[in-house]
Structure formats: C-alpha cells, structure tokens
Amino acid sequence: MEKDSTKRIESINGDQYYNEVVHLSQAILEKANNLNHDFINTLNNIKIIEASLQSLQTNQTVML
Numbered sequence: 001m002e003k004d005s006t007k008r009i010e011s012i013n014g015d016q017y018y019n020e021v022v023h024l025s026q027a028i029l030e031k032a033n034n035l036n037h038d039f040i041n042t043l044n045n046i047k048i049i050e051a052s053l054q055s056l057q058t059n060q061t062v063m064l
Contacts, residue, residue: 020042027035051062 023036047064051064055062
C-alpha cells in the first residue's frame with residue numbers, strides 16, 4: 001500500500017486468490033468505487049505462473 005510516498009507491504013494469512021475473488025465479487029455487487037488489491041501485483045503473479053509452466057514444459061530457465 002502506498003500513501004504520501006510511504007510504501008507498506010501487508011501479509012494476510014489465508015488463500016490470497018480466494019480472498020481477491022471474494023473481494024472483487026463483493027465490490028461488483030455493491031458497486032464499490034475502490035478495490036483493496038493491486039492489479040499490477042496480480043499481473044506479476046500471472047507472469048510468474050506462466051514462466052513456471054514454460055520452464056516445466058521446456059526444462060529451461062525462463063527469465064522475467
């Protein structure tokens with residue numbers, strides 16, 4: 001989270017992806033204007049998963 005040029009990283013115990021989906025669903029149903037998670041972080045997680053799959057399939061190191 002960032003506020004006034006201060007960056008803070010928070011950790012939550014639990015299923016991160018489940019919690020993100022639940023939060024997004026609630027935001028849509030309630031027509032909320034804010035989301036609590038960072039889409040850039042989510043996109044970076046997807047890149048890591050895709051690179052891991054590519055590495056498994058090719059038996060090569062994948063650089064990001």
